[in-house]
């Protein structure tokens with residue numbers, strides 16, 4: 001590795017070099033060290049409920065097919081034909097008995113086996129070793145709360161361990177009745193580095209009142225007071241950073257604030273006691289909060305605004321945005337429809353808020369085309385002296401709505417993963433720090449611990 005990631009990121013002081021949003025060499029390293037080692041969101045079980053259902057997506061730049069086999073097992077394969085390497089499945093999703101290549105007609109069954117080859121006797125004299133030519137399988141595929149993730153690294157911890165403290169938080173909305181994603185996802189291209197929207201969603205409540213000032217004012221409602229960033233409402237939320245680079249920010253009692261759907265608010269109020277009884281008062285409170293969140297590395301969501309996103313990298317200066325609507329399974333059908341409409345109106349491809357953000361995502365990337373600009377540094381120091389722990393909430397918590405704690409946590413783990421020899425080194429470091437009285441975030445416990 002010729003590029004030294006540690007020199008680009010100073011997480012203790014909240015500094016990142018601007019070239020992280022532009023550099024080609026760093027991008028190639030990310031594919032090998034970040035995307036090939038992390039658990040990556042693939043799809044939700046609700047999108048492939050029956051045997052033969054499939055969904056095509058990406059793990060980093062690798063195209064994959066996620067399918068349910070005849071026995072109901074969920075598997076993922078590289079979407080590449082083992083004959084001459086054509087993209088095997090060109091549909092986005094559907095139900096099938098086999099995947100047949102459009103180039104020469106090789107056909108693979110749901111278990112990934114090469115099942116049929118045209119003219120096998122005439123062209124190959126029946127000598128083709130079909131058993132060796134099955135589809136390459138993604139070694140690890142697991143679900144949490146119905147969300148299916150895949151990982152290329154066989155040494156990675158289980159999905160549950162990778163999510164760690166974040167799983168405790170996700171249960172807030174997955175554990176009661178379960179959730180589903182309404183698709184198919186909207187897809188569009190953003191001309192920006194994949195980390196720009198990722199860091200935005202994981203913690204950036206600071207931009208909301210400024211970037212979205214006009215939208216907030218026009219919409220009115222409880223968040224309109226944030227418009228223009230003229231005042232910081234006291235105690236309206238917190239920011240959380242958890243081990244392995246995940247994190248989120250909340251605004252209390254604001255889950256339905258952007259939708260402004262009375263029946264959504266009613267639904268949440270009715271179900272909150274169930275969540276509290278199942279998971280405790282704190283998660284009951286989180287259930288009615290609005291969250292902006294990130295699952296490391298490139299999955300983001302807004303709980304409350306109900307949008308679930310993947311930022312698929314397409315080179316250092318472009319990413320594909322895929323957006324689903326997140327709903328609870330036991331919501332009435334008409335409420336699901338209303339929520340989907342609102343989610344797309346705000347954060348769909350042509351959504352008001354999505355359009356506001358796109359301009360800045362582009363700006364944060366393309367300004368670094370200039371070699372002088374990209375020699376500079378950026379800061380994520382907001383709230384750095386107020387990072388702490390919480391008696392009831394796992395991970396690191398900053399007791400303020402405005403803080404870049406989760407951005408610091410994201411880059412901390414990004415550097416750790418990029419520089420570690422393998423997952424064993426990362427796991428050993430976590431245990432060593434915990435044994436010595438530190439937090440599982442990998443940082444020593446001090447009066448003002450820093451993620």
Ligand code: FES
Nearest residue numbers: 081083084101104
């Ligand atoms: S490349 Fe797929 S059948 Fe030839």
Ligand SMILES: [Fe+2]
Nearest residue numbers: 208211353357
């Ligand atoms: Fe935004």
